[in-house]
Amino acid sequence: MENVRKYAYLLEKLESAGFEAYIVGGCVRDRLLGREISDYDITTNALPKQTMAVFAELKVAPTGLKHGTVTVIYNDMPFEVTTFRVDGSYSDSRRPDSVTFTASLEEDLARRDFTVNAMAMDVRGELYDPFGGRNDLQARIIRCVGEPEKRFREDALRIMRAVRFASTLGFEVEERTSAAALELRGLLDNISRERCRDELSKMIMGESFAETALRYRDIIAQVIPEFRACFDFEQHSRYHKYNVYEHIVRAVAAAPPDPTVRTAMLFHDICKPQMFNRDADGTGHFKGHAEVSAQAAEVIMRRLHWENAVIADVCAIIARHSDKISSEKQIKRLISRLGEDNFFRLLEAKKADNLAKNEFVLTENVWFDECAELGKRFIQENACIKLRDLAVNGNDIMALGAEGRQVGECLHTLLDLVIDGELPNERGALLSRAEEVLK
Numbered sequence: 001m002e003n004v005r006k007y008a009y010l011l012e013k014l015e016s017a018g019f020e021a022y023i024v025g026g027c028v029r030d031r032l033l034g035r036e037i038s039d040y041d042i043t044t045n046a047l048p049k050q051t052m053a054v055f056a057e058l059k060v061a062p063t064g065l066k067h068g069t070v071t072v073i074y075n076d077m078p079f080e081v082t083t084f085r086v087d088g089s090y091s092d093s094r095r096p097d098s099v100t101f102t103a104s105l106e107e108d109l110a111r112r113d114f115t116v117n118a119m120a121m122d123v124r125g126e127l128y129d130p131f132g133g134r135n136d137l138q139a140r141i142i143r144c145v146g147e148p149e150k151r152f153r154e155d156a157l158r159i160m161r162a163v164r165f166a167s168t169l170g171f172e173v174e175e176r177t178s179a180a181a182l183e184l185r186g187l188l189d190n191i192s193r194e195r196c197r198d199e200l201s202k203m204i205m206g207e208s209f210a211e212t213a214l215r216y217r218d219i220i221a222q223v224i225p226e227f228r229a230c231f232d233f234e235q236h237s238r239y240h241k242y243n244v245y246e247h248i249v250r251a252v253a254a255a256p257p258d259p260t261v262r263t264a265m266l267f268h269d270i271c272k273p274q275m276f277n278r279d280a281d282g283t284g285h286f287k288g289h290a291e292v293s294a295q296a297a298e299v300i301m302r303r304l305h306w307e308n309a310v311i312a313d314v315c316a317i318i319a320r321h322s323d324k325i326s327s328e329k330q331i332k333r334l335i336s337r338l339g340e341d342n343f344f345r346l347l348e349a350k351k352a353d354n355l356a357k358n359e360f361v362l363t364e365n366v367w368f369d370e371c372a373e374l375g376k377r378f379i380q381e382n383a384c385i386k387l388r389d390l391a392v393n394g395n396d397i398m399a400l401g402a403e404g405r406q407v408g409e410c411l412h413t414l415l416d417l418v419i420d421g422e423l424p425n426e427r428g429a430l431l432s433r434a435e436e437v438l439k
Contacts, residue, residue: 014042024108
């Protein structure tokens with residue numbers, strides 16, 4: 001409600017200065033759907049310099065004057081205010097080479113990607129919807145404004161956006177829009193990897209991800225070609241009812257809405273095809289696929305410019321997603337190696353993996369829930385499960401003459417001995433064993 005008051009003030013301020021002003025695009029769509037709105041975009045017939053003059057008493061940043069956009073900071077919240085415009089030609093399949101300001105709201109809405117994003121609303125709540133966006137919202141359809149081929153050739157990222165909206169909103173992509181997206185998917189090669197990654201990251205969080213990813217697998221593989229080997233690859237295993245690709249996307253959909261877990265599931269079996277072997281009886285096996293998939297995930301994620309910390313977390317989970325957990329010692333070791341957060345993420349990943357297999361494996365998920373409870377207990381009891389819990393530290397080990405990697409290796413050896421119950425977590429005992437380790 002507070003955000004509504006903020007944007008209402010800005011609209012009223014523009015109107016009182018003699019200009020038209022509307023909220024526009026995704027915020028209107030989400031308001032009509034009753035969804036949470038993260039930001040509000042405002043469109044107006046005021047030219048950028050006129051907008052800056054209207055809000056002279058506020059902090060205003062000329063963030064995109066070339067395209068008619070200024071950012072107004074009101075009560076510590078940024079609002080993008082953009083002049084009605086008509087886009088020129090697109091030579092890079094991403095941004096218009098030039099824009100022309102217009103006095104027509106309809107002309108401005110006509111340049112937008114999808115009908116559900118081509119609606120505007122004034123401060124009184126009156127809706128301006130020249131392309132039938134509200135009807136498409138009610139019908140749960142993603143449809144391009146005008147000719148789909150033209151829209152996608154203008155900005156190829158719209159291909160990913162169409163699929164992302166299908167996943168996150170649970171909508172169907174209209175037939176012509178769908179056909180054009182599939183036909184022109186090669187244009188995504190012109191789009192920065194970061195922008196494709198951002199759309200993919202939002203897509204995997206959608207409640208309809210599995211259905212969308214199955215329907216538009218060729219679009220996803222345009223961004224991540226490694227998936228093509230997974231298409232229709234049968235697993236020949238009693239544990240599995242889906243081929244490799246369908247198993248992957250259904251495991252993503254089964255995971256909790258944690259971006260790290262879902263990203264891990266997206267890549268967790270990506271190298272299964274290359275690790276495939278069959279027994280004499282025809283049973284399929286994928287020995288070593290977890291580690292190889294983790295390595296491939298790192299390559300892919302670096303190519304798409306994920307943050308290093310995210311890559312590390314995701315790959316750590318993938319590398320261990322097939323590990324058997326059968327004892328309290330293993331639980332402590334996993335917490336030690338992965339850290340608390342990633343330990344619990346690993347358990348969620350293993351449960352999601354099972355939810356995309358044959359039903360008889362689901363009994364294992366009860367054990368994973370028990371593992372989570374045991375992990376919480378060990379943490380609450382301050383059990384010695386992390387290096388910082390040891391009664392000695394790196395300085396103590398260096399004082400014994402260790403250098404460089406020796407220090408960490410020695411500490412990990414001591415921690416493993418404590419976890420296994422072979423050594424008490426007492427300073428004297430630890431230093432004595434450290435001397436033996438370093439000999």
